[in-house]
Amino acid sequence: MKRNFDIAGIRFGWEAGRNFPAESWRKFQVETDGRKSDLAVTLFSEAESVCYGVQGYSWPGTSQIFRTEADVMLVSGDWSAGRILPLENPRNLQAFLIQMFYSTAVRRGLLQLHGALAAPEGRGLLFLGPSGIGKTTQAELWNCHRGAVIVNGDLVFAQEIGTGFLGWGTPWHGSSAYCENIGVPLWAMIVLKQAEHNAIRRLEGFEKVAAVSGSVFYPRWLDGGMELCLYLLDRLLGRIPVYELSCRPDEEAVRLTEEAVFGEYKSR
Numbered sequence: 001m002k003r004n005f006d007i008a009g010i011r012f013g014w015e016a017g018r019n020f021p022a023e024s025w026r027k028f029q030v031e032t033d034g035r036k037s038d039l040a041v042t043l044f045s046e047a048e049s050v051c052y053g054v055q056g057y058s059w060p061g062t063s064q065i066f067r068t069e070a071d072v073m074l075v076s077g078d079w080s081a082g083r084i085l086p087l088e089n090p091r092n093l094q095a096f097l098i099q100m101f102y103s104t105a106v107r108r109g110l111l112q113l114h115g116a117l118a119a120p121e122g123r124g125l126l127f128l129g130p131s132g133i134g135k136t137t138q139a140e141l142w143n144c145h146r147g148a149v150i151v152n153g154d155l156v157f158a159q160e161i162g163t164g165f166l167g168w169g170t171p172w173h174g175s176s177a178y179c180e181n182i183g184v185p186l187w188a189m190i191v192l193k194q195a196e197h198n199a200i201r202r203l204e205g206f207e208k209v210a211a212v213s214g215s216v217f218y219p220r221w222l223d224g225g226m227e228l229c230l231y232l233l234d235r236l237l238g239r240i241p242v243y244e245l246s247c248r249p250d251e252e253a254v255r256l257t258e259e260a261v262f263g264e265y266k267s268r
Helices: 023-028 092-108 135-146 205-213 225-239 251-266
Strands: 002-007 010-015 039-043 049-051 054-056 064-068 071-075 081-084 110-119 124-128 149-152 155-161 164-168 183-194 199-202 242-247
Touching (some): 039 092, 092 110, 092 225, 135 149, 135 183, 155 225, 183 251, 199 251, 205 242, 242 251
Parallel strands (some): 010 039
Antiparallel strands (some): 002 010, 049 054, 064 071, 164 183
16 A cells, blocks of 8 residues: 655655554655655565575665664665565664655755754744753643644754744654644754753854754765755754753743743844
8 A cells, every 4th residue: 555645845655555654654644646756665565585495575776775683675776765675673664764764855955853843833942952851841841831832852854944944843753752744933942951950041153063963863874965964054053043951841941941032033
């Protein structure tokens, strides 16, 4: 069975019998309307041949082969098509799918970041930092105290649009429960630090580069992928302000961020 998904404006085709990539993907499914997929992935259901106990598969378009644990994906030279061999570990499917997607997305100006995106009144706040720092917690505080939509709790794509950037939700959301099929204008990136007292300050120069660059995913498997990511990161840092929030998980952290980000904008 063929299914089509629309993720950040990219049409993703999937073919694998009745299997669904994951429940969260239902939010991104679209009707088949004749539009050609930007990329397509097929999951082999069984081997095409078996001889001496050796399974055989063939696909003339193969350019590269990738493996995680015992699972294997074949991809075409332009990354528009992929074939996944029957999976030993179903959890590896998401790793293959996001690798396929990012290979197309980054060439269309989308940068992948490890972060949680909350959107109070449609204005995106992207919380960044290492795992366990409290990114999803801060997004939940904004949801609780300011009614913000949590676009994604773990993985966000930033895309340059005109003079600004959009933050896109995706089907990939890690251990977080949050993922929405929307894009919102990014207003600020908030790099988190745990502290006993709440404080916020705006970062500039190399300090903001160092603070954000560790949250970027770099497609090193893709020719020119690193250079393209660095270009997009430079554009992002030049357009979207970056703040360091030393915080506790409470409403005061929300208020301080609100005053720093939106209060500054209103005074321009």
